[in-house]
Amino acid sequence: MSSANLPIIVIVPGAFGTPEGFDKLLPYLTEAGYTTHPGSYPSCNPSDPTQVSSSQDIAHLRNNVLLPLLNENGKDVVIIAHSYGGVVAGGAAKELAKETRAAQGQSTGVVGLIYVVGNITLEGESLFQAVGGAYPPFIKVDKPSQGLAVIEPAMDVLYNDCDCVLQPELDTLMQPHALRAFETPPTAPAWAESAFDGRRAYVRTLDDCCNPAFLQDIWLEKSKVEWEVVDFKAGHMPFVSQPQALAEQITKFIDGFIAK
Template structure:
């Protein structure tokens, strides 16, 4: 019997339902990798003040990651943008090595950050970007405590990167996100653990207008741990604009860990 391939658990960026990964996810499924989505409470909550970054990590760990691990599955975290903060904390203490040492099944075998936001323990995203929101973050829109990105296409994809007929759908997918999630500190991240040495990858998006390349490099450097970096000439969302290329990268990385 062939060994089951690891499950890829997706953590979406802010302002996005995980269905944004649908095309990319199907490509990984075709390659034999089961996939699953993690959903965060801070995406368009009824009460934007009742959520936090650490709550996102706790909820996604308990509701989406641990159920997979307790079934004995190996998991790869694929985290985009804000999902890097949530996914990193959600996976803390849950490496394959740590769980095996405790006599528990399954475990996280690797971390793939696709232009993932990186914060240290006790740090917020707002602090990580310098303490001020960039101009494309429209605060208290469409109501107090929420935010959206505008302009959507230029910020997330880049001019000419998507076909004109898809623009209305991509703009309509912009979902309000709680500002408090960006302003509250996160718990200890998995990437800081030695169990992930040789099992951390960062996909840099070269033409990114949302998280420019220089800030991606600052985040990577400040971790003081080693990442395998792979470059994609794309804007902020290569799983939308270049899903086939991204799938090839992800499969190559996962194979190196299995």
């Protein structure tokens, strides 16, 4: 398939992160012929953390990123969702699957979901509930101010398999995040729809100190749907520690989606 006909890859970052955190991954996706688009949302470092929620993040991604790409740009989309980005992307892609939109007379749609250690929450289940109803000790609540949180120490928790000389650069990529994003229930997830059967992929990070592999397994099992799961011996940020290998796996996933 020519580059012009390939789907656009929308990258939805995890909490505390920004699209710039994926910069090491992008050259490899570009080399493979893909165009990428950032999928940011309001709860990352908001001016007023009391005025955000997971459902607001979902609506923002859907209305300001996905629908314009599908309807105005006329492009198919593949979503890469990292960590909390899985909650946001899951809700935002609801009823946007290629098959669903084709039945409505639309020529474009979301052709696949790729979760990179993505959080999987059920309808009405907040991320806070999904991780057991308590924050891990590395999430520093009400820091730097009330209603926000940060992860400390970031290198140990998020970048445990990255070269420590990158710490100054990586520290600049982390932002405070609104706690209400984690504590408010999201809308129903797209991955639960049969239209995404054969179009769900999951990169399981085996050396993850933020979302341990056993927690990822719990999320996958409780989803009650089938995912194509590929294991990476990596920490929470494989797009930093193993960008080329991750890009190669992403293109394999997308090749599989397109072939269906």
